């Protein structure tokens with residue numbers, strides 16, 4: 436089951452939310468409702484699920500509803516309708532006591548404005564949530580120092596006050612405070628948006644490193660595409676309160692739901708985002724080399740297929756080599772029909788990794804006449820990328836990013 440499930444979630448700011456929801460269900464939009472009823476649509480019927488351990492980025496222009504949606508996950512904003520389900524528990528139905536406990540133990544939030552308490556030291560700020568949770572003093576101090584170290588702030592900063600720290604360091608404190616209670620969900624609302632570009636990249640790397648050490652479910656709000664692509668496993672795109680598309684960066688880049696989404700992704704170099712694994716296809720014959728795997732059997736297999744290349748794997752589908760109809764025929768003609776298939780391997784066939792970007796594999800795809808085999812980190816065969824497939828993907832992705840319409844400039 437997904438870690439967080441958002442179901443038919445609405446937020447209307449105004450006097451009669453139910454009336455506004457009715458209008459939304461009749462197909463009216465945010466603008467109409469503001470015009471006619473003076474109510475603001477924050478979120479309009481959001482539905483999505485977030486998996487445990489993923490970094491889920493919510494992206495959209497200012498005012499599209501990102502903060503409202505993330506604050507409804509822990510009910511800092513009370514939903515007007517719908518459900519938020521975390522670990523199978525319906526957050527929208529929790530009473531106040533359970534809610535307070537849930538916020539302290541399961542979800543931490545990091546804010547754009549850092550939201551540190553100016554009269555408390557770095558250490559006291561980080562230990563704040565622990566003290567609320569009634570952890571004993573010594574233990575919470577130890578935990579706070581640990582959390583500071585996790586985010587790259589050594590203990591010598593513990594007794595400084597927030598105002599004595601740079602923005603980047605203050606946000607490290609914000610992050611440490613969130614981590615101190617060891618939550619399995621982190622909510623980050625434009626947490627890095629106020630930082631200088633270099634510091635921002637540094638913090639993104641820090642977050643990815645933390646994630647590698649200890650997989651949390653992270654809901655990360657951003658209005659910045661580069662940031663979303665850099666850290667997001669999946670991205671949700673919001674427009675005027677609606678979630679218009681949810682998918683991996685590659686999905687969205689290759690099949691944008693509409694012009695708004697397309698506009699967001701304009702200018703992204705698709706070869707950086709799409710990986711070999713995304714475009715690999717298992718469309719060529721594979722020959723499993725077992726004890727009996729002979730040249731003759733391979734010859735049969737290739738002759739009965741339309742393809743000129745075959746990929747030889749071991750019993751666990753690890754890549755061993757590539758053969759062609761020609762290389763097999765040659766080996767057969769030189770009287771090696773009883774020899775193992777190794778005799779017919781084409782020399783110097785390079786494999787590429789699942790995670791290599793299209794940009795990484797371009798030189799290899801371009802310089803070989805055969806479809807390039809794609810393997811995972813255990814050398815297990817995942818398919819091939821042919822020149823044809825490479826160019827077709829590029830063409831489609833470029834079409835998506837190049838189509839320009841004046842009115843969608845973001």
Ligand SMILES: Nc1ncnc2c1ncn2[C@@H]1O[C@H](COP(=O)(O)OP(=O)(O)O)[C@@H](O)[C@H]1O
Nearest residue numbers: 448475476477496497498499500501502503504
């Ligand atoms: N407390 C509030 N009262 C009235 N309207 C609000 C309030 N908070 C947010 N809104 C409105 O809800 C919409 C979504 O806002 P928000 O979630 O802050 O967007 P984002 O975080 O994407 O910039 C906006 O139109 C905003 O004006």
Ligand SMILES: [Mg+2]
Nearest residue numbers: 501502503625
């Ligand atoms: Mg916001």
